[in-house]
Every structure is written in structure tokens, then in C-alpha cells.
Amino acid sequence: MILSTIIRNTLGTVGFPFTLWNLAIERKNKVKPPGQIIKTKSSEVHAIVTGEGPITVILEAGFSSISIDWCYVQPEISKVARVVSYDRGSYGWSRTKRRTMTSLDSVEEIKDILDHLKIQPPYILVGHSFGGLSMRLFASMYPNEVAGLVLEDAAHENQYMLSKENINRIKKFRRLVTFGYITSLVGIPRMLKQKIGRKFLAKEYDESLEYIGYTLGAYKSVYREYLDAEESAKQLLNAKPLRSDLPVIVISAKKQPEAWRQDQQLVINLTNNTEQIEADTGHSVHLENPEIVINSILKLIKINS
Numbered sequence: 001m002i003l004s005t006i007i008r009n010t011l012g013t014v015g016f017p018f019t020l021w022n023l024a025i026e027r028k029n030k031v032k033p034p035g036q037i038i039k040t041k042s043s044e045v046h047a048i049v050t051g052e053g054p055i056t057v058i059l060e061a062g063f064s065s066i067s068i069d070w071c072y073v074q075p076e077i078s079k080v081a082r083v084v085s086y087d088r089g090s091y092g093w094s095r096t097k098r099r100t101m102t103s104l105d106s107v108e109e110i111k112d113i114l115d116h117l118k119i120q121p122p123y124i125l126v127g128h129s130f131g132g133l134s135m136r137l138f139a140s141m142y143p144n145e146v147a148g149l150v151l152e153d154a155a156h157e158n159q160y161m162l163s164k165e166n167i168n169r170i171k172k173f174r175r176l177v178t179f180g181y182i183t184s185l186v187g188i189p190r191m192l193k194q195k196i197g198r199k200f201l202a203k204e205y206d207e208s209l210e211y212i213g214y215t216l217g218a219y220k221s222v223y224r225e226y227l228d229a230e231e232s233a234k235q236l237l238n239a240k241p242l243r244s245d246l247p248v249i250v251i252s253a254k255k256q257p258e259a260w261r262q263d264q265q266l267v268i269n270l271t272n273n274t275e276q277i278e279a280d281t282g283h284s285v286h287l288e289n290p291e292i293v294i295n296s297i298l299k300l301i302k303i304n305s
Contacts, residue, residue: 001227004182012185022187029211033093035067035085040112046093047086047113051078055147055301056119058110058138059085062129062284063155064197064222066092066212069128071202072290077297081124086113089225090217091197101225103232106134107141121145124300126293128152128286130225133232136270139246140239148300149246149270152293153253153283156263157233165259177223184219196222201287241270247303248274249296255282 012019035048048067057077061069067085077083087094088109089101098105114123123146127135132154139146162170180189180196189195195213212218242248248271252264268276277296281288 001224004178004223008182008185011182015186018186022185022190025187025190026211026215029207029214031208031211034208035093037093038113038116040109040116042098043089043094043096043109043112045086045096045109045113047084047117048074049082049084049117050074051080051082053081055122055124055304056082056084056114057124057126057297057301058135059083060106060110060125060127060131060135061085061088062131063225064091064218065128065131066197068092068201068205068208069198070286071205073126073286073293073297076290076294077301080298081301082119084110084113084117084119086110089221090215091221092212092218095217100228100231101221102228102235103134103137104235106131107138110134110138122147122304124148124150124297124304126150126152126297127154129283130155130229130232132267133157133236136242137235137239139242143240143243143246146243146246147304149242149248150251150293150296150300151248151267152251152285153256153264153279154250154267156266157236158263158266159260160229160233162230174226177219177226181219181223184216189219190214244272246271246273247300249300250274250276251285251292251296252276252278253281253283253285254278255280 033046035046038045038047059070066087070085074083074085088106089096125135125138132151139149196218197213198209250268268274279285279292286293
């Protein structure tokens with residue numbers, strides 16, 4: 001990362017007029033965060049905290065996505081429980097001084113948020129895609145605090161290991177995120193309209209997506225998170241097994257490549273109390289058919305009420 005940062009900063013200096021233009025557009029497009037900024041030991045974390053109740057639901061977005069990704073799910077769950085969503089690293093409105101962005105970093109950040117807000121367990125954890133790794137790690141590290149786990153088309157650690165099957169895909173994507181990071185200061189991704197995260201959500205978030213999709217923090221985070229993805233996978237491999245009686249709901253999207261669907265079969269064996277729901281959707285079930293995710297969370301809340 002040091003070499004990439006040197007190249008990025010050099011390019012930013014050489015192309016100084018473009019750097020000024022890019023930073024000016026970023027300031028011009030800035031949107032106030034919909035939640036609150038929480039100062040932790042290492043970061044200023046943007047979190048959206050809604051609802052109330054004895055059970056707290058923690059929502060972890062997928063790779064390159066943020067708190068507002070849950071705009072269809074969080075309001076519904078907030079009717080019956082407290083809900084926390086947040087922005088990892090320097091995605092969205094968060095800013096971090098952390099040097100790494102592994103699943104363990106995410107777990108530590110969540111714990112800092114909960115401690116700051118004085119939110120006690122039990123917790124129900126919900127993780128989409130890459131976010132499923134940190135939710136599983138949280139459940140492994142704090143088994144007595146977790147009352148349930150929803151894994152929404154969650155990635156298996158195999159996806160990020162440099163195996164013979166994965167090496168070409170991983171190296172290709174690493175080149176892509178490295179290019180985005182190196183050229184982000186002079187605004188080349190903005191010129192090419194290659195934003196980070198979602199292109200579309202509910203209409204009310206159009207201005208937010210236009211802002212957060214092009215911040216320097218977003219390109220740095222997507223680069224850092226993917227470079228650290230293998231380390232995140234190793235953290236899961238070395239983690240203690242989940243509590244055998246932990247209620248787990250695995251939501252698997254049908255419209256996925258065969259290799260991904262095969263990995264879903266590994267996720268459904270995490271505990272003796274795991275059930276699988278197959279969704280006739282693509283990868284983002286919470287956006288394509290949010291009722292499936294909402295009902296799964298409500299089921300776990302009811303079990304623990």
C-alpha cells in the first residue's frame with residue numbers, strides 16, 4: 001500500500017489542477033449524514049441508530065456498501081427493536097485512522113460503538129455478502145452476547161483465499177481497486193463515473209450516493225478492504241466454532257454463479273440450529289426482496305422475546 005500511496009500522491013501533485021477540481025466537487029456535493037458521528041479510539045464512525053427495545057439488531061453491509069444500504073430493512077425492524085447500522089472504515093461519512101480493514105477491525109469498531117452508546121446484549125447480527133464474515137467473527141468472539149445470526153447471501157472465506165480457483169479473479173479485482181485508489185485524488189474515477197457502492201437506492205438517497213460514491217475515503221477503503229480480504233478470511237478460519245445451538249438463518253440467492261452457490265452449502269452447516277432460505281433474487285436480497293430479510297430478522301426476534 002505504501003508504493004500505491006506514493007504513486008497516488010505524486011499523481012495528485014503532478015495533476016494539481018485536477019486534484020483541486022476533484023476536491024472542490026467533493027465539497028460542493030457534500031451531504032449531511034443521516035445518522036450520528038461517534039468518536040471511537042481509532043475512528044469517527046457514522047452510525048444510524050433507530051428504534052428501541054431489549055434486543056438490538058446490528059446490520060453489516062456488504063463490500064463497498066454502507067449504512068443506508070439498509071434503507072428498506074432498518075425502518076421496519078425499528079418498529080420492534082433497536083437497530084444499528086454503520087459505515088466501515090472511511091466509507092460513507094466515517095473516517096478512520098486504522099491501518100487495516102479486516103473483519104476483526106469491523107468487530108472492534110462495532111464493540112466501540114456499542115460501548116459508546118451503552119447498548120447491552122443480546123444482539124442479533126445481520127451480515128450481507130462480505131459483511132457476513134465480520135458478523136460470524138463477532139458471534140464467535142462473543143458467543144454469550146449473540147442471540148441470533150442472519151447471513152444474507154454471505155460470502156464464505158473461500159472466496160478470498162489465494163487458491164488456484166480464485167487467484168485470477170482476485171488479482172484482476174485487486175488491479176481494479178488499486179487503479180481506483182491511485183487515480184482517485186485527481187478525479188479520474190469521477191470523470192469515468194465509476195463510483196463506489198450503490199448506484200441506486202430509494203430516491204431520497206440520490207444526493208447522498210452522488211457524494212459518498214466519489215469520496216477519497218471510499219476509494220481508499222475499497223482498496224484497503226480488498227487487500228486485507230485474505231487476512232479476514234484467515235481470521236474466520238482460525239476463529240472458534242459458533243455456539244452449537246445459535247439460531248442462524250442463511251438466505252441464499254438463486255441467481256448466483258455455481259461456485260458461490262456451492263459455498264453457501266458450507267455456510268448452512270455453521271450450527272445445529274441453522275436453516276436455509278433460497279431467494280429467487282440476485283445477490284442483494286435486502287434490496288430486491290427486502291421482506292425475506294425483514295421476516296428472517298423478525299423470526300429471530302420472536303424466538304428471543
